Amino acid sequence: MPTLGIDLGGTFARAAVVDAKGNIIASAKMALGERSPSAVVESIAHAAKAAVDTAGTPVQGCGVGAAGQIHGESGVLAVAPNLGWRNVPLGEMLRTRLGYPVRVVNDLSAAAWGELNAGAGRGSQDMYTVFVGSGVGSAIIAGGRLVTGGGGVAGELGHIKVVPNGRRCGCGELGCLEAYAGGHNLIAQTRELLATGRSQVLKELTGGDPARVTPVTLEQAAEAGDAEAREIYERASLMLAVAVANQVTVLNPARLILGGGVLTHCPGIRRRVVEGVQAFASTTSREGLLISDAELGDDSGLIGAALLA
Amino acid sequence: MPTLGIDLGGTFARAAVVDAKGNIIASAKMALGERSPSAVVESIAHAAKAAVDTAGTPVQGCGVGAAGQIHGESGVLAVAPNLGWRNVPLGEMLRTRLGYPVRVVNDLSAAAWGELNAGAGRGSQDMYTVFVGSGVGSAIIAGGRLVTGGGGVAGELGHIKVVPNGRRCGCGELGCLEAYAGGHNLIAQTRELLATGRSQVLKELTGGDPARVTPVTLEQAAEAGDAEAREIYERASLMLAVAVANQVTVLNPARLILGGGVLTHCPGIRRRVVEGVQAFASTTSREGLLISDAELGDDSGLIGAALLA
Numbered sequence: 226m227p228t229l230g231i232d233l234g235g236t237f238a239r240a241a242v243v244d245a246k247g248n249i250i251a252s253a254k255m256a257l258g259e260r261s262p263s264a265v266v267e268s269i270a271h272a273a274k275a276a277v278d279t280a281g282t283p284v285q286g287c288g289v290g291a292a293g294q295i296h297g298e299s300g301v302l303a304v305a306p307n308l309g310w311r312n313v314p315l316g317e318m319l320r321t322r323l324g325y326p327v328r329v330v331n332d333l334s335a336a337a338w339g340e341l342n343a344g345a346g347r348g349s350q351d352m353y354t355v356f357v358g359s360g361v362g363s364a365i366i367a368g369g370r371l372v373t374g375g376g377g378v379a380g381e382l383g384h385i386k387v388v389p390n391g392r393r394c395g396c397g398e399l400g401c402l403e404a405y406a407g408g409h410n411l412i413a414q415t416r417e418l419l420a421t422g423r424s425q426v427l428k429e430l431t432g433g434d435p436a437r438v439t440p441v442t443l444e445q446a447a448e449a450g451d452a453e454a455r456e457i458y459e460r461a462s463l464m465l466a467v468a469v470a471n472q473v474t475v476l477n478p479a480r481l482i483l484g485g486g487v488l489t490h491c492p493g494i495r496r497r498v499v500e501g502v503q504a505f506a507s508t509t510s511r512e513g514l515l516i517s518d519a520e521l522g523d524d525s526g527l528i529g530a531a532l533l534a
Numbered sequence: 535m536p537t538l539g540i541d542l543g544g545t546f547a548r549a550a551v552v553d554a555k556g557n558i559i560a561s562a563k564m565a566l567g568e569r570s571p572s573a574v575v576e577s578i579a580h581a582a583k584a585a586v587d588t589a590g591t592p593v594q595g596c597g598v599g600a601a602g603q604i605h606g607e608s609g610v611l612a613v614a615p616n617l618g619w620r621n622v623p624l625g626e627m628l629r630t631r632l633g634y635p636v637r638v639v640n641d642l643s644a645a646a647w648g649e650l651n652a653g654a655g656r657g658s659q660d661m662y663t664v665f666v667g668s669g670v671g672s673a674i675i676a677g678g679r680l681v682t683g684g685g686g687v688a689g690e691l692g693h694i695k696v697v698p699n700g701r702r703c704g705c706g707e708l709g710c711l712e713a714y715a716g717g718h719n720l721i722a723q724t725r726e727l728l729a730t731g732r733s734q735v736l737k738e739l740t741g742g743d744p745a746r747v748t749p750v751t752l753e754q755a756a757e758a759g760d761a762e763a764r765e766i767y768e769r770a771s772l773m774l775a776v777a778v779a780n781q782v783t784v785l786n787p788a789r790l791i792l793g794g795g796v797l798t799h800c801p802g803i804r805r806r807v808v809e810g811v812q813a814f815a816s817t818t819s820r821e822g823l824l825i826s827d828a829e830l831g832d833d834s835g836l837i838g839a840a841l842l843a
Contacts, residue, residue, distance in 0.1 A: 294818055304818070351684035363784070367674075367681040367688075374676075374786025375660035376821055384816035385780035389772065398816065463698065471694035475672070475781060477683025507693035507707065509603055509613070512685055 229277065229287040229325065230531025231269055232332065233315075235307030238265065240272035241524075242280035243531030247343025249524060251279035262313045270322050287325045288530035290335025291315065295377045300329040303377070328533055332526050333380060334371050336484070336519070337364030339529030344520040345482050353478040354519070355382060355469055356485035357494070359409040360395075361402055365476060371533075382472065383407055387464045402468050406461040408487045411440040414457045426451040444491045462494050466501020473506035473514065484519030538586065538596040538634065539840025540578055541641065542624075544616030547574065549581035550833075551589035552840030556652025558833060560588035571622045579631050596634045597839035599644025600624065604686045609638040612686070637842055641835050642689060643680050645793070645828070646673030648838030653829040654791045662787040663828070664691060664778050666803070667794035668718040669704075670711055674785060680842075691781065692716055696773045711777050715770040717796045720749045723766045735760040753800045771803050775810020782815035782823065793828030 227250055232239040241252035253275035255268045269289075277284060293305030300316015316329045330338075337346070337354040346352045352366040361383030365372035372379050383403030384396055391400030395409065404410050416435045419427045426446045431437040446454035473481060481502065488495045499516055506514070521528060536559055541548040550561035562584035564577045578598075586593060602614030609625015625638045639647075646655070646663040655661045659678040665671045670692030674681035681688050692712030693705055700709030704718065713719050725744045728736045735755045740746040755763035782790060790811065797804045808825055815823070830837055 349684075365676075365784075367676055367683075368679060370677060370679070372676040372681070372785070374819070375658075375788030375823075376786050376818065378816075378818045379676075379784065379786040381783050381786070381816050381819055384819075385783050386776055386814045389776060389814060396816065401816075467695055467698060471780075472784060474690050474694050475674075475688065475784075476681070477685050477688040477690070479684030505695045505698060507687075507690050507705065507710075509685065509687045510683070510690055510693075514684075 226285040227280065227282055228531045228534035229273055229284045230335075230527040230529070230534070231273065231287060231289040232335070232526040232530060233265070233269065233289060233291040234332075235292065238269045238272050239527055240269065240276040241527040241531060242276050242282065242284055243528055247339065247528045247532055249528065250282065251276050252527065253279065260308050262310065262315070262318060265308065266315070266318045266322050269319060273323060284325065286534035287319065287323060287327045288335065288532070288534035289315065289319065289327060289329045290332040290526040290530040291329060292332045295329050295331055297373065297377050298328070300327060302329065326534070330371070330373070330530065330533055331364075331377070331380070333362045333364045334373065335529035335533065336521075336525035337366060337482070337529065338371060338533050339521050339525035339527070340482050340484075340519055341366055342532050343528050344525060345517045346480050349480040351476070351478045352480040352482060353472055353476050354482040354484065355488075357406065357408065357465065357487040358485035360407045361465070363472070367476070382468060385468060387468065402464055406465045408440050411443050411457070411461060411487065412438050415443045415446070415454065418453050418457065424451050424453060427454060440487045440491050440494075444493050448493065458494075462497035463501065465494065466498045467505050469498055470502045470505035473502055474510045477510045479513065479515065481514060481516045482519050483516065484525070489518070535594040536589065536591055537840045537843035538582055538593045539644075539836040539838070539843070540582065540596060540598040541644070541835040541839060542574070542578065542598060542600040543641075544601065547578045547581050548836055549578065549585040550836040550840060551585050551591065551593055552837055556648065556837045556841055558837065559591065560585050561836065562588065569617050571619065571624070571627060574617065575624070575627045575631050578628060582632060593634065595843035596628065596632060596636045597644065597841070597843035598624065598628065598636060598638045599641040599835040599839040600638060601641045604638050604640055606682065606686050607637070609636060611638065635843070639680070639682070639839065639842055640673075640686070640689070642671045642673045643682065644838035644842060645834035646675060646791070646838065647680060647842050648830050648834035648836070649791050649793075649828055650675055650838075651841050652837050653834060654826045655789050658789040660785075660787045661789040661791060662781055662785050663791040663793065664797075665794035666715065666717065666774065666796040669716045670774070672781065676785070691777060694777060696777065711773055715774045717749050720752050720766070720770060720796065721747050724752045724755070724763065727762050727766065733760050733762060736763060749796050749800050749803075753802050757802065767803075771806035772810065774803065775807045776814050778807055779811045779814035782811055783819045786819045788822065788824065790823060790825045791828050792825065793834070798827070
């Protein structure tokens, strides 16, 4: 019987009815209005009902991928920064509202599970997935099982320290990988450079408008030979490359899956990460390693959540 | 029924009959003579027979912890540098010789499994074990299961890159953590400093004899205020601390177990690693983290191998 997958972001809840092979039968999307837990549960329930009604088939369980920290198998969302939540028993609330068994996992874990079972990781048991979007995250699958960690927050690659006491990260700590190489911080660093007025290339690319800066702008400025843009760009790429390579060394995955907006839209950064894994991961750990791009795009979390149900 | 554990090092084979709780009933040790696979299998078989005879109880299976790279569950020792072996089907050879089912795992995995079930990790499901001895290694247990990696070499913390294109490591690669912070390389760096003649403190501590240099000598020289010794020492300690902290961030273990000669005999390095985990691991990943020392010493591998049988 199909299952229901929920992808809970900061602005939308998406729901999909998914078959056992990971095909989406029907889906629905609902904007989140008020962010109180009960209002969000209602939004999810509406999206779920729409998806189930469209599919015209009963479902036997529900999986939820949510951005935030989930405490083990409890279904409790300990911290969800996008929603401003702390210790919300989302699993239990949804179980009561929907009448299905509900499992709540981290959104990147759900996405990795989707890729493992219906995307780029098919046939694999040991897979490491790295997402570089506005932030930097990862998910570990070992022996065919999701590694969640003792506190449910395994995979926080963005918050490893690459410069002890370095640049301040959005998490409040200093020197995190994300503070240098996450999309949000790539934009911030590029805007800082634009604001100095020293980069003619950046001025031309953006018309002087900081709002037009994206990670792609930085890649273009670096490729156009702007020395300071290049420094930010090469530093971020090298840090990402070494960080990913080091996780390949420690985890020895059979597959490395790359996803997220920055790796998708900045081919130069993606190339440096791939080449960096070849250069910096230990020889034995990358024997037989297959590197590929995530295949399911935005649907990976929905599909993975449903398959985890 | 008890099982048999084998610890296969570079110079000795040890065997122990171990009960289901991880208590050693009897053990035996056999020096390795010739290093050919068949000769080593004979040495193991002798040690095994001695242990079983002494215990006076039948055993129902055998686990082997061996220094080297093991291909998954095949029992094939792909690379064993200490023995100069490549692709030796140790599991099958021992099964034939001993008449028990045999499971072969990496020596650090066996040691971690011992600590999990009968030592410092008891009661834990998510545990990260770091050994700093002559080399630097680690073992990951997630959800109560050993993480071996796709190629059987997960845990190679010593070969993450801490200085891209830095100091040459014994593995042939550049800039590995082990090249700065492994005991063998702490000694090498201290000897290099001694050879310059610039360090009066080192001269006094060793009588000028490079053979008397140990990691403890380096710690003593650093604590005595020798600036160059202190630089080597603090750099190594910081690199270890950040590396371990970053794995705590990514793996989110409930327990961190520290073992190996350097961490046991150099309390200053151990303290810097513990403080570094507090300083550099992400706040969420170290909530509830328990840090402790390995408890079983040299027996952890024997006990773990037996319990994995």
